Amino acid sequence: MQQEIIIAGFGGQGILSAGRLLAYAGMLENKNVSWLPSYGPEMRGGTANCHVIISDEPVGSPILNSATALVVMNGPSLEKFEGMIVKGGVIITDSSLVDKSPKRTDVDVFEIPATKMASDMGNLTFANIILLGKLIGKTGIVSKESFAEALKKVLPEKKHNLIPEEMKALEDGMNY
Amino acid sequence: MGEKLLMKGNEVIAEAALRAGCKHYFGYPITPQTEIAHYMAKKMPEVDGVFVQAESEVAAINMVYGAAAAGARVLTSSSSPGISLKQEGISYIAGAELPCVIVNIVRCGPGLGGILPAQCDYFQAVKGGGHGDYKMVVLAPSSVQELYELTVDAFNIADKYRIVTMIMGDGILGQMMEAVEFRNQEEIIPADKSWATTGTEMKRDNNMVTSIYINPEMLEKHNQKLQAKYKQIEENETRVEVYNCENPDIIITAFGTVARIVKNVIKTAEKEGIKIGLIRPISLWPFPTQEFEKYAEVPKAFLSVELNAGQMVEDVKLAVNGKRPVHFYGRMGGMIPSQQEILDKVKEILK
Amino acid sequence: MATVFKRPHALKDLSMHYCPGCTHGIVHRLIAEVIDELGIEGKTIGVSPVGCTYNNYEYFNCDMVQAAHGRAPAVGTGIKRVNPDNLVFTYQGDGDLAAIGTAEIVHAATRGEKITSIFVNNAIYGMTSGQMAPTTLMNQVTTTSPFGRKPDLHGFPVKVCELLSTLEGAVYVERVSVHDIKNIMNAKKAIKKAFQIQMAGKGFAIVEILSTCPTNWGLKPVDALKWVQDKMIPFYPLGNFKGKDLEV
Ligand SMILES: Cc1ncc(C[n+]2csc(CCOP(=O)(O)OP(=O)(O)O)c2C)c(N)n1
Numbered sequence: 001m002q003q004e005i006i007i008a009g010f011g012g013q014g015i016l017s018a019g020r021l022l023a024y025a026g027m028l029e030n031k032n033v034s035w036l037p038s039y040g041p042e043m044r045g046g047t048a049n050c051h052v053i054i055s056d057e058p059v060g061s062p063i064l065n066s067a068t069a070l071v072v073m074n075g076p077s078l079e080k081f082e083g084m085i086v087k088g089g090v091i092i093t094d095s096s097l098v099d100k101s102p103k104r105t106d107v108d109v110f111e112i113p114a115t116k117m118a119s120d121m122g123n124l125t126f127a128n129i130i131l132l133g134k135l136i137g138k139t140g141i142v143s144k145e146s147f148a149e150a151l152k153k154v155l156p157e158k159k160h161n162l163i164p165e166e167m168k169a170l171e172d173g174m175n176y
Numbered sequence: 177m178g179e180k181l182l183m184k185g186n187e188v189i190a191e192a193a194l195r196a197g198c199k200h201y202f203g204y205p206i207t208p209q210t211e212i213a214h215y216m217a218k219k220m221p222e223v224d225g226v227f228v229q230a231e232s233e234v235a236a237i238n239m240v241y242g243a244a245a246a247g248a249r250v251l252t253s254s255s256s257p258g259i260s261l262k263q264e265g266i267s268y269i270a271g272a273e274l275p276c277v278i279v280n281i282v283r284c285g286p287g288l289g290g291i292l293p294a295q296c297d298y299f300q301a302v303k304g305g306g307h308g309d310y311k312m313v314v315l316a317p318s319s320v321q322e323l324y325e326l327t328v329d330a331f332n333i334a335d336k337y338r339i340v341t342m343i344m345g346d347g348i349l350g351q352m353m354e355a356v357e358f359r360n361q362e363e364i365i366p367a368d369k370s371w372a373t374t375g376t377e378m379k380r381d382n383n384m385v386t387s388i389y390i391n392p393e394m395l396e397k398h399n400q401k402l403q404a405k406y407k408q409i410e411e412n413e414t415r416v417e418v419y420n421c422e423n424p425d426i427i428i429t430a431f432g433t434v435a436r437i438v439k440n441v442i443k444t445a446e447k448e449g450i451k452i453g454l455i456r457p458i459s460l461w462p463f464p465t466q467e468f469e470k471y472a473e474v475p476k477a478f479l480s481v482e483l484n485a486g487q488m489v490e491d492v493k494l495a496v497n498g499k500r501p502v503h504f505y506g507r508m509g510g511m512i513p514s515q516q517e518i519l520d521k522v523k524e525i526l527k
Numbered sequence: 528m529a530t531v532f533k534r535p536h537a538l539k540d541l542s543m544h545y546c547p548g549c550t551h552g553i554v555h556r557l558i559a560e561v562i563d564e565l566g567i568e569g570k571t572i573g574v575s576p577v578g579c580t581y582n583n584y585e586y587f588n589c590d591m592v593q594a595a596h597g598r599a600p601a602v603g604t605g606i607k608r609v610n611p612d613n614l615v616f617t618y619q620g621d622g623d624l625a626a627i628g629t630a631e632i633v634h635a636a637t638r639g640e641k642i643t644s645i646f647v648n649n650a651i652y653g654m655t656s657g658q659m660a661p662t663t664l665m666n667q668v669t670t671t672s673p674f675g676r677k678p679d680l681h682g683f684p685v686k687v688c689e690l691l692s693t694l695e696g697a698v699y700v701e702r703v704s705v706h707d708i709k710n711i712m713n714a715k716k717a718i719k720k721a722f723q724i725q726m727a728g729k730g731f732a733i734v735e736i737l738s739t740c741p742t743n744w745g746l747k748p749v750d751a752l753k754w755v756q757d758k759m760i761p762f763y764p765l766g767n768f769k770g771k772d773l774e775v
């Protein structure tokens with residue numbers, strides 16, 4: 001089994017760190033993982049995306065030509081990447097920021113007002129976690145427990161007090 | 177082995193260097209390898225080491241020359257345009273037979289080009305780049321774990337032979353995160369550095385580090401000594417991965433990240449009944465010529481896939497020596513060949 | 528209706544790629560206005576650096592050449608020596624001019640090369656994500672001075688105008704800023720004078736412009752303007768260092 005995820009949006013939305021958390025959780029489950037960010041001046045005020053692979057076998061190319069899941073936090077990214085999702089795959093959008101719906105009818109689509117939900121929780125930076133919640137809930141790509149463990153590894157010690165809230169955000173996303 | 181960590185390629189290079197006992201880093205910022213410098217700036221103080229941001233790559237490589245002459249394990253890193261500026265210094269370091277490690281996280285050229293992945297500096301790395309009959313050992317990892325292991329090895333090779341050793345990767349390898357497991361302790365092979373300029377303390381004859389030999393007899397002797405050393409390195413330090421090469425229809429050759437894409441192609445092709453083998457040079461110099469000789473008559477043809485206009489393919493042709501046709505497929509400018517493109521090329525060749 | 532504000536002809540009608548609050552764009556506009564006012568677009572040749580403005584050759588309507596990192600003054604020399612009637616300017620950042628390109632700028636000035644350098648000092652390497660520059664202030668935190676710039680590790684910031692004004696070939700040297708309207712107007716005057724000096728064949732001219740990099744300073748645009756006022760100007764005093772009274 002190999003799960004291939006593209007996460008995309010604007011710089012500053014926690015796109016890269018969401019991918020990193022997912023990859024870390026996969027690694028903690030002893031899967032083979034890779035995380036590849038977009039890099040360079042294209043990131044200046046513009047878009048950011050990352051490719052994440054979580055696989056039972058050694059990861060070949062870390063660059064994705066197609067993916068099993070897409071998580072998007074802005075309109076241009078939906079347009080750019082939706083064509084890359086395999087039939088039967090998953091597209092999750094932050095409907096607070098993406099006003100159009102995906103055109104694809106052969107994939108599972110979930111539109112979640114993640115930024116709105118995060119703002120109601122009082123912390124905008126949770127939007128990416130809410131979306132990951134849906135992804136994890138729908139695909140079982142990693143377990144909730146591994147995700148909690150990954151948060152511990154990735155977040156600096158002084159932010160560990162946020163973990164319970166982050167896990168709440170994850171669950172809100174799962175249950176949406 | 178210790179705990180598995182998820183780390184960025186560039187940071188792993190820096191961490192590996194520190195583990196290999198490198199306490200001196202000199203560099204100048206350039207994308208896509210600058211995380212090496214950022215990591216060193218943070219970590220060197222913890223090990224009482226030295227991080228200097230030089231005013232240019234020209235200065236940085238000459239700081240390396242000085243630090244190596246003084247007997248230190250020393251690292252510099254850059255990307256293509258910066259590596260071009262280092263060429264003069266590399267030639268001097270080679271001439272003076274000093275050990276050092278240089279990282280080139282290659283980007284696309286020529287000129288300012290672009291910052292995306294490329295392998296267009298293969299010729300520069302393995303055929304010279306600077307002036308004179310010199311060689312550097314060039315290692316091309318294809319995973320983050322290998323980046324770690326080869327960086328440690330690079331320091332040992334550099335010290336053992338008093339030679340410049342280059343780690344050549346691309347932006348994918350430098351920027352990606354993968355699992356890496358560090359050993360509890362690195363094997364740091366002790367090297368005799370009695371030639372280093374550390375001060376005579378009035379206890380020994382003075383040491384001299386130089387690359388100039390005005391007397392032609394002496395300079396020829398010096399060159400012969402270098403060539404003998406290179407011969408020895410060819411015998412001892414060639415590294416290669418041979419994958420799926422029993423009775424393949426075709427053997428693809430690729431190094432670095434491209435080899436990873438090829439491995440995916442191999443799987444897909446198998447389902448279609450096409451058997452592809454892979455020879456992945458890990459040391460680009462010394463080139464694994466013998467491995468190619470061994471398999472020269474096994475497949476119907478060879479195909480070299482590279483992120484350039486066709487560079488390593490020349491060495492493959494020399495090694496295969498006309499026994500089978502050698503084809504080429506490449507992308508440039510930061511474009512990456514898809515699996516499908518490579519498979520289509522294979523089918524076209526086998527038709 | 529009378530037009531009170533329009534895009535200078537020397538600037539193309541494109542949106543620039545700089546970050547919100549970056550003052551590189553203002554400097555571009557000032558150069559273009561001066562080119563318009565002096566009516567020299569047809570004979571001006573600009574040299575783009577390596578830095579965030581690497582592709583500003585796309586923004587100007589005059590001829591432009593892109594140079595390697597730090598080499599713009601040498602490239603400008605080549606252009607000027609082929610056609611002394613051209614007006615040649617280089618546009619350079621502090622990493623480009625004061626680190627890797629120190630030899631080129633010092634020797635262009637030493638030779639009294641009749642070119643003009645527009646030197647944008649934002650105390651950091653913008654393009655490559657915020658490394659220490661030669662002009663980085665003491666204690667300033669950057670990605671390569673994570674514990675702040677310290678004298679024993681990193682030495683001291685270089686004052687380019689003060690340094691170059693010791694050279695006889697440099698006939699006009701001025702430092703300006705673009706953090707508020709009054710200073711923007713002054714900056715334009717200095718650029719104009721520097722171009723006129725070149726046209727009069729007097730020698731090398733440089734205008735250093737204190738500029739913001741909110742992205743890599745980690746400041747909001749308004750706070751970045753204030754940082755120029757409160758932190759940079761006390762260390763990099765504004766004013767003319769040489770050539771104020773030159774006749775043009
Ligand atoms: C030979 C070489 N070395 C390094 C680089 C990478 N590089 C690109 S821009 C830059 C620094 C730019 O800083 P600055 O001149 O201050 O301009 P800013 O972006 O701040 O405007 C560097 C080091 C390069 N392109 N070429």
Ligand code: SF4
Binds near residue numbers: 653
């Ligand atoms: S990184 Fe800094 S200098 Fe570059 S465009 Fe952004 S604000 Fe301007």
Ligand SMILES: [Mg+2]
Binds near residue numbers: 648649
């Ligand atoms: Mg700068």
